[in-house]
Amino acid sequence: MSLTATAKAGPRGPASTGPGPDDGRAATLRRTWRKASPYAYIAPFFTLFLAFGLFPLLYTAFVSLYRVELQTSGEMEWRGIANYTALFTDEYFWISLRNTFTIGVLSTVPQLAMALGLAHLLNYKLRGRTFIRTAILLPYATSVAAATLVFAQLFGRDFGLINYVIGLVGFDPVDWQTGTVASQIAVSTIVIWRWTGYNALIYLAGMQSIPHELYEAAEMDGASRWRQFVHVTLPGLRPTIIFTVIISTIGATQLFGEPLLFEGSISGGISHQYQTLGLYMYEQGWGFFHLGRAAAIAWVMFVLIVVLVGVNALIARRRARKEAGR
Amino acid sequence: MTALAAPPTAPETGRPPQDPPGKRVRKGGAGRTMKGGWLSYVILGFALLISAFPFYWTIVAASRSNADLAQVPPSLLPGPNLIKNFEQVLEEADIGKALLNSLIVSSSITLGTVLCCTLAGFAFAKLKFRGRGALLTLTIGTMMIPPQLGVIPLFMLIAELQWVNQLQAVILPGLVSAFGVFFMRQYLVQSLPDELIEAARVDGASTARIFWSIVIPIARPGMAVLGMLTFMTAWNDFFWPIIALSSQEPTVQVALRQLGGGYVNDQSVIMAGTLLGTLPVLLVFGLLGRQIVGGIMQGAVKG
Numbered sequence: 001m002s003l004t005a006t007a008k009a010g011p012r013g014p015a016s017t018g019p020g021p022d023d024g025r026a027a028t029l030r031r032t033w034r035k036a037s038p039y040a041y042i043a044p045f046f047t048l049f050l051a052f053g054l055f056p057l058l059y060t061a062f063v064s065l066y067r068v069e070l071q072t073s074g075e076m077e078w079r080g081i082a083n084y085t086a087l088f089t090d091e092y093f094w095i096s097l098r099n100t101f102t103i104g105v106l107s108t109v110p111q112l113a114m115a116l117g118l119a120h121l122l123n124y125k126l127r128g129r130t131f132i133r134t135a136i137l138l139p140y141a142t143s144v145a146a147a148t149l150v151f152a153q154l155f156g157r158d159f160g161l162i163n164y165v166i167g168l169v170g171f172d173p174v175d176w177q178t179g180t181v182a183s184q185i186a187v188s189t190i191v192i193w194r195w196t197g198y199n200a201l202i203y204l205a206g207m208q209s210i211p212h213e214l215y216e217a218a219e220m221d222g223a224s225r226w227r228q229f230v231h232v233t234l235p236g237l238r239p240t241i242i243f244t245v246i247i248s249t250i251g252a253t254q255l256f257g258e259p260l261l262f263e264g265s266i267s268g269g270i271s272h273q274y275q276t277l278g279l280y281m282y283e284q285g286w287g288f289f290h291l292g293r294a295a296a297i298a299w300v301m302f303v304l305i306v307v308l309v310g311v312n313a314l315i316a317r318r319r320a321r322k323e324a325g326r
Numbered sequence: 327m328t329a330l331a332a333p334p335t336a337p338e339t340g341r342p343p344q345d346p347p348g349k350r351v352r353k354g355g356a357g358r359t360m361k362g363g364w365l366s367y368v369i370l371g372f373a374l375l376i377s378a379f380p381f382y383w384t385i386v387a388a389s390r391s392n393a394d395l396a397q398v399p400p401s402l403l404p405g406p407n408l409i410k411n412f413e414q415v416l417e418e419a420d421i422g423k424a425l426l427n428s429l430i431v432s433s434s435i436t437l438g439t440v441l442c443c444t445l446a447g448f449a450f451a452k453l454k455f456r457g458r459g460a461l462l463t464l465t466i467g468t469m470m471i472p473p474q475l476g477v478i479p480l481f482m483l484i485a486e487l488q489w490v491n492q493l494q495a496v497i498l499p500g501l502v503s504a505f506g507v508f509f510m511r512q513y514l515v516q517s518l519p520d521e522l523i524e525a526a527r528v529d530g531a532s533t534a535r536i537f538w539s540i541v542i543p544i545a546r547p548g549m550a551v552l553g554m555l556t557f558m559t560a561w562n563d564f565f566w567p568i569i570a571l572s573s574q575e576p577t578v579q580v581a582l583r584q585l586g587g588g589y590v591n592d593q594s595v596i597m598a599g600t601l602l603g604t605l606p607v608l609l610v611f612g613l614l615g616r617q618i619v620g621g622i623m624q625g626a627v628k629g
């Protein structure tokens with residue numbers, strides 16, 4: 001591999017100053033180094049990238065065809081597609097696939113809608129806007145673990161603050177842990193809380209790059225603020241919206257920390273009611289020690305992400321074409 | 327998770343090289359001049375309240391006793407037990423060691439990432455070499471793929487190297503940031519004029535010399551933003567650390583996982599641990615929040 005070979009050479013330039021009198025060998029050497037030296041700059045990144053980024057990603061597909069156990073992870077026994085067939089006949093796989101989907105929708109849709117609204121407000125001239133922007137990003141700075149532990153407390157069945165408030169309004173307390181819908185709403189709430197501010201800032205950045213003249217023109221045509229939002233802001237934001245949808249979809253597909261720490265169980269609740277694919281993978285690999293099967297799940301998640309992103313892109317392109325045609 | 331990703335931006339290869347050096351191209355309209363009405367303030371105020379309340383609640387719960395938390399109506403003001411709960415969680419969950427480990431891990435990852443990404447970003451932005459386009463495409467192409475999908479081979483690799491439960495198992499994979507390379511490249515494409523490099527070359531400076539004396543000073547603001555984002559992400563990273571480490575050598579997130587896993591039953595102690603583990607990032611955020619906001623918004627429109 002030439003990459004690592006040049007890496008060892010290290011970045012050091014020719015010692016001479018400027019193109020002096022040409023004495024053959026030195027010039028050739030210098031020219032060779034000139035050509036090779038850029039590789040020295042990318043070598044540290046690419047060495048790490050190959051070892052800890054690309055290799056594990058690709059090797060996952062390979063491992064998924066073997067029987068590998070956690071305690072003896074050096075020994076691999078060929079299983080062909082048995083890991084996959086075992087997966088597809090496991091009821092809990094389908095449950096976690098469904099949960100991943102429903103929690104994904106429950107968390108992504110309100111999150112992005114609220115972020116869009118907040119960004120619209122943040123785009124006005126406001127007093128203390130730096131403060132508001134910073135404060136709104138605060139949840140993003142907390143870790144999944146910390147956020148989930150706090151929300152798990154707030155969502156407590158007997159003494160949780162949220163049930164207390166619900167009681168004040170006059171409703172019965174909700175069992176946020178056992179109910180399928182309730183627990184999934186609770187888990188989604190944590191995701192929404194952490195990511196809405198972040199997405200709002202992304203939208204705000206997108207809004208600020210929409211040329212001001214477009215709004216002036218719309219105003220001259222007598223368009224109301226709402227119509228300006230629909231006909232100027234939204235189309236201008238399309239690339240940003242597509243980006244956030246894709247990023248959130250990817251995030252939702254691999255959701256893991258929130259369902260793990262909501263009750264601290266790796267099965268995602270007593271009846272797997274909020275176990276996601278990420279958690280299911282962790283359970284198979286580090287709960288039941290089946291690394292091969294966990295790899296198969298990872299690969300299924302990868303394919304799922306590729307398909308979902310593809311569908312997103314396709315819808316986006318079709319809509320863009322439709323709009324251009326009208 | 328996906329915090330450190332930048333939007334797919336239009337390839338800026340079409341940007342004319344004769345852009346005035348040093349002058350950043352102004353983006354579109356510089357904000358709208360419309361003033362927000364009182365309703366905007368009310369809604370935003372409500373949003374801020376929701377953003378901040380869990381933090382407040384953490385302080386309340388961490389400063390009370392477990393019995394207080396099982397009261398109806400719940401107490402909404404901080405109590406007197408904060409220090410006692412801190413002491414207890416430091417003793418029971420080894421949060422002290424976790425904080426130290428997290429500091430080591432996050433600082434190493436930040437330094438290493440910023441260095442690797444600046445080197446590679448510079449090469450991709452300003453040096454010509456064969457395979458540059460292909461390698462850049464490869465880097466950007468994998469930016470969107472969650473590293474979580476590679477944890478099984480990564481774990482087998484770490485186990486083979488006998489690194490399980492050692493901090494380098496978390497540090498080395500943490501150094502891989504395709505986003506960082508992309509970010510630094512975009513930064514240098516925009517802020518480092520080709521003429522400057524050409525002039526230095528005419529004066530006989532080597533590439534290494536150019537890197538240290540010209541590129542680094544110009545790249546410094548970008549490096550700072552990348553550093554802050556990397557530190558936060560590294561501090562908060564959850565999935566890989568809980569696999570590669572255990573309670574013997576925990577980072578903060580690993581310790582929090584232990585806390586939440588039923589090891590400690592006292593809710594107020596759990597909240598005290600959460601508070602201790604979150605404080606350092608909140609501190610960073612309090613000091614550099616503006617820059618972090620700027621970094622995220624910049625990352626969103628860069629290119």
